[in-house]
Amino acid sequence: MASTFESRRRGMCATLVGVLLAAFVSGPAGAVSQPSSPPRPSQVAEWAAVRSAYGLSADPAAVAALAGSASDVGSAAWGIPATAGELVSLGLEDRSAFVSAAQERLIPYVRTLTTLGGVWVDQMTGGDIVVQLTQSDASTVNTIMALAPAGRHAVRVQVVQHTEAQLLDALRGLSRSWEARYGAIHLVGAAIDEEANGLSVEIGSGSGTDLSALSHDLSATAGVGVSVREVVAGGDATCTSRDSCYSPMKAGNKVRDGSTSGANWCTQGFLVVKNGTSDVEFLTAGHCAWDGVGNTWYHQAYGYLGAEDGTAYGEDGYDVMKVQFPDAQKSALIYGVSGSQQLTASRSPIQNEGVCFSGAKTNAIVCGTVTAATATRVSQTCGCNVWGGDTNLAPIPGDSGSPLYARVYITGGTPYWLNTPIGIVDHENGYFALVSAAEWVLNVTAYR
Helix, strand or coil: HHHCCCCHCCCCCCCCCCHHHHHHCCCCCCCCCCCCCCCCCHHHHHHHHHHHCCCCCHHHHHHHHHHCCCCHHHHHHHHCCCCCCHHHCCHHHHHHHHHHHCCCHHHHCCCCHHHHCEEEEEHHHHEEEEEEECCCHHHHHHHHHHHHCCCCCCCCEEEECCCCCHHHHHHHHHHHHHHHCCCCCCHHHHHHECCCCCCEEEEECCCCHHHHHHHHHHHHHHHHCCCEEEEECCCCCCCCCCCCCCCHHHHECCECCCCCCCCCCCEEECEEEEEECCCCEEEEHHHHHCCCCCEEEEECEEEEEEEEEECCCCCCEEEEEEEEECCHCCCCCCCCCCEEEECCCCCCCEEEEEEEEECCCCCEEEEEEEEEEEEEEECCCEEEEEEEEHHHHHCCCCCCCEEEEEEEECCCCCCCEEEEEEEEECCCCEEEEHHHHHHHHHEEEECC
């Protein structure tokens, strides 16, 4: 396992959500127009990582030149520069449909296996699903294959050393002991790397740390392989026209604390229903209330929305809270999605699957993949460890609370986008809180 650990890191950058090619040619656009000003360096780096994951040219200068050019048809749909020929060669139309179908029977079954080591999407081979087991018996493998969705993609079974439960224990131990063991090194976040059947750690750049030595020490302590990389640390993504959209309100709108002109603002996430009631509320990042003047939330055009009604934010918690919401403004719509759309029940992500977010500050729908389905990070706002997942997306301050979702373009009859709630964006490095965890902790269910 140790010899292949780093090579398997390639999948951690895998991105480009699978959407039907028809959506790029004649279907509804999935993103609002990108600004005409030169892209920020972090945005170019994100695009390069996206393209590199599929073996496409990733030279930053070439990628920046492609973005917004006459050859770029990818940006208009989901904010990633790509040519029409590249989209055809990737066959994106089948990938999201295959993952979506796998969520119906295959994924729920493998989640019940005590021998499960991980499940992830191999985007480098065109979208196959890989199920990892610590023990592979014929009966279990036969059941997995029987539950595999039909289509040109495959389901593969691999034997690995560690179960998901063991990886989670190792991740918890690493997170909780970091300050005592490595306090001088800025921990940005850590995650389960299911593809590598180990852990990945991100630390702030510029520390002068010997990454190889740190990786070796962490691996010895955790008892599983741990890769380490430096990143620009970033921070919580707290503090345009998403200020004017209502009747109904949409996930992705800008919401402000204290007044309709409040300077402390975030993004409205998915709506939820308080269990046992008909009361509708909305989710946003928990840290958005940390520096608030009153933690009462407004929309600039509509007015008063409501006050915080519960939070999961804090040490060993989740960076998400629920806020009261006017029932008359409820909808299952996401800002920036053109044409018809429907929302499904929420679910947990799997590594490397395609996801998108609609951010109030970015003012676009941008897509990438889940680089880790289970992750912990240090929230700079409270200085506490919070749990969720990670992506290769690059939200910016103001995008906190953004709805993160998987999507499939459904054809036949009247075409529509089928969107599945996955997370609530809460960090500039792409981390997010899980909607499924928020439902459990806050006693709510995603509205649809």
